[in-house]
Amino acid sequence: MPKGMPQVVIKFQIIPDYTLSNMPKTEKFIGKNANIERIATRIENYLTENKFEVAFSRDVSGESHTYLIQARKSGLIRTVSGSRRSTDITISGQPNNFEIKVGTGEWGKNLVTSAPLFVIPLVGIATTVTKLYTAKKFEDNLWSFVKDQVKYLENTHTKDQTNLKEYPCEYVEGYSEWKSPIRDCKLFLEYNSGNSCIILKTSIEQGLKIPATKIESAKIIMKRSKENTDDRMIQITFRDDHDKKRSPIFNFDDDIIRGVLAGIDELVSETKLQQMTLAIKH
Template identity: 30%
Template sequence: MAKKTYHNKNRDLDALFRDIETWFTEQGYQTQTNRTDGAWFLQAAKTEMWRKAVGASRAFNVLIQGQTNDFSVELSTGEWASNLAAGGIAAVLTGGATLLISGFTAGWSKKIESDLWNFIDQKVMFGEKAKSTQELVVMKTQSTLEEKLKQLKDAYEQGFIDEVAYNTKKLEMEAQMQASKQNANTEEKLIKLKGLLDAGILSQGEFEMKKAELMRESSNSELDAQISKLNAAVAAGVLTQEEYESKKAAIEKQSELAAKIKQLENARDAGIITHEEFEKKKLGLLV
């Protein structure tokens, strides 16, 4: 049995597993897989006719175990499991010496082993990185909204809602998707900024300045989303053009005020102005 352990690679193990399965499939192997928490198992074998012709009933086994930054990959040969999905990984791994034979002894398997290790090493080195918590949240949100958009389109095509209602709700959902992406992007950048501050690469003042810039960008994104909703309301006939202009101006004014107050807060937190100066300047903005 050949085994390699990888540390601090930050790899998406689901993606690595899919890549290995695709690698076998593209070379004409049939595959079967099973997954449990922290373990991915794959068997790959040529067709039954080919195996009988060469007198080999062996399958290649690939076992990945661990987490994104600390995982191992094992390669071996063993009997093709009759029902891997039902039997599970444990059934194969504990099935006795006839299931897992140490090393690759068959001549036809040696080159496959070498090529496969080269492929895995390349994927570990340059493959897809594990997704951050923020990325996973965005993916889940986007998936939910995309499903809702599909349901909305189906409702329109089946005549349950009219074109105006469809376009209105569609614009609202698209604005939500854009806002979700922007918020996650801002949070990711803030985490990186905090890391630079903790590492001493940025001073507190530099951190607060960069943070203020990010918050302004986020505020602009939220403003765009609110205006998109107003556009949808106008398209649906809920608002007149005059009402639209009035509400848009109020939203822009509120957004500008919030941005200025945030700048003052950052200046106060960075020690650029005192608490008393902050309160005085904030009061001047609110009057």
């Protein structure tokens, strides 16, 4: 470059593609016996983790229930793509016969249910479930997540207020009360209105119960195993009865680890949202 010539630096910022195709996509699910409200909750959590502003509406007045979730990006991306455009996810039907539709709409417009739209506060916990979906298009990511959650939530519809979801756990370590890792455990996510918790059951009576209100974070970590391979594990950080921070590590099969993490996030988010609702009422 000749002397005296100013140096020009041009910077480009690549805006991720969070848009959907113009044609809405619909998929029907038969015989799943799934709790569709929990599917909706997990989708809300997924979108908020991806830093979307999320609004939610539901109509459960009849036999067929309808849930509408609207999402839009904030900040620079929203400015570029237009602040009124939203991603709309509609779930409608019954536990054994429902459909999920993903398309685009206008933020704040509820054309699906008669109920008002509510903007969802960020009440979840820090998770890394979104990082496991690395397809190039946001639409592919979203549908991968939706189908996974329908699979994980099969046979979760129940008329009882309490609902248990069981996951086999290969071993647990990092809990100071135990001298060695505990193997061949079962982890239960107990959904109970106002009193949800995580329960770990073992064969040697060294169980563990973690109230959802005490959980601060849940994340997937990579840990070197004895076989010198990298294992994906879930680390749950919570406060015990003495307000001491604990961070045990749970090892699950790779086929179910995403479902476990999404379930923990759902459990905590629902509990915190219930607490906020009660606080507002009082």
